[in-house]
Amino acid sequence: MSWMDDGGFEIKTFARNGVTMARMSFRTSTGNFDVILSKTEVQRVRRECNRILKEMEADK
Structure with a gap:
């Protein structure tokens, strides 16, 4: 299982002063x-x- 599957990375939305923001967390x-x-x-x-995904695909 990868660190992403283990909850080591997540992105969630939240509201701050009526504006929706995102929190990107790395553990x-x-x-x-x-x-x-x-x-x-x-x-x-x-x-x-x-862009990076396209570069990775081109390297195959």
Whole structure:
């Protein structure tokens, strides 16, 4: 099972002052790391992930 399957990574939404935000959490053996993201930042992460996936597919 991977660290993602074990709950080591998750993204959840929450509301702050009426604005929906996302919390990206990483849990490692040394502790937790949380990043708060706006909708625009989530879209940027998505674009970067898609770009990397395309590169990985091209390397096959």
